[in-house]
Amino acid sequence: MATVSVIILARNEEHNIHDCIESVQFADEVLVIDDFSTDDTAKIAEEMGARVVQHAMNGDWGAQQTFGIEQAKSDWILFLDADERISEPLAKEIQAIVVNEPNKAYWIQRRNKFHHNHATHGVLRPDYVLRLMPKEGSYVEGYVHPAIITPYPTEKLQHPMYHYTYDNWHQYFNKFNNYTTLSAEKYRDNGKSCSFIKDIILRPTWAFIKVYFLQGGILDGKMGFILSVNHYFYTMTKYVKFYYLLKSKGKL
Structure with a gap:
């Protein structure tokens, strides 16, 4: 067996x-x-x-x-x-x-x-x-x-x-912070480039439109709106971290 x-x-x-x-x-x-x-x-x-x-x-x-x-x-x-x-x-x-x-x-x-x-x-x-x-x-x-x-x-x-998925918002944002950092480091290690206009301004906007309107987040009421906005900031945050890893090794 x-x-x-x-x-x-x-x-x-x-x-x-x-x-x-x-x-x-x-x-x-x-x-x-x-x-x-x-x-x-x-x-x-x-x-x-x-x-x-x-x-x-x-x-x-x-x-x-x-x-x-x-x-x-x-x-x-x-x-x-x-x-x-x-x-x-x-x-x-x-x-x-x-x-x-x-x-x-x-x-x-x-x-x-x-x-x-x-x-x-x-x-x-x-x-x-x-x-x-x-x-x-x-x-x-x-x-x-x-x-x-x-x-x-x-x-x-x-x-x-x-x-x-998550027990509370504290856990959610801990994972948010951790994963955006790991994603930025992965992009750097893979030799990707980062454009301020394309990746930090336009890409997060498209990410919100996709999950909220095209993938139906709007149907989930308040929680759907919150999660879609958070997805906007998740996308922006990982590219902001990546942008500054390339520019100044993450230092502000």
């Missing part, structure tokens, strides 16, 4: 890790790659039956995920973030897939949720993420938005998983 390892990258996720692991009890192994959490993430994960391996991420998501693949003991890999949950129908679909389709990789639809608000368009519209694949020959590249590299043909699964 084919076996499945769920790989969860975590750092200070004590508020998420229990429910995350609980949603993948069908797996043969739950492997938590812990970036030296200072809270009870590792303790809770071990109490839930997970195997915890501590390993420093150092800002490199792709390398951390590849490390997780190397540590996994099963035939199949299922990547899951600590704030994501596998639905019961998806769990059953995965169990059937790993037995009957050994040489394919799978995209899973991710539906975003808040605990007390609702938004399903614009920046929070459902997307597909490549998360389920045979372990053999698979690895991950990239710092901020890593790409999973796998030699297998891909298909989409029918049932969704759920992503509980």
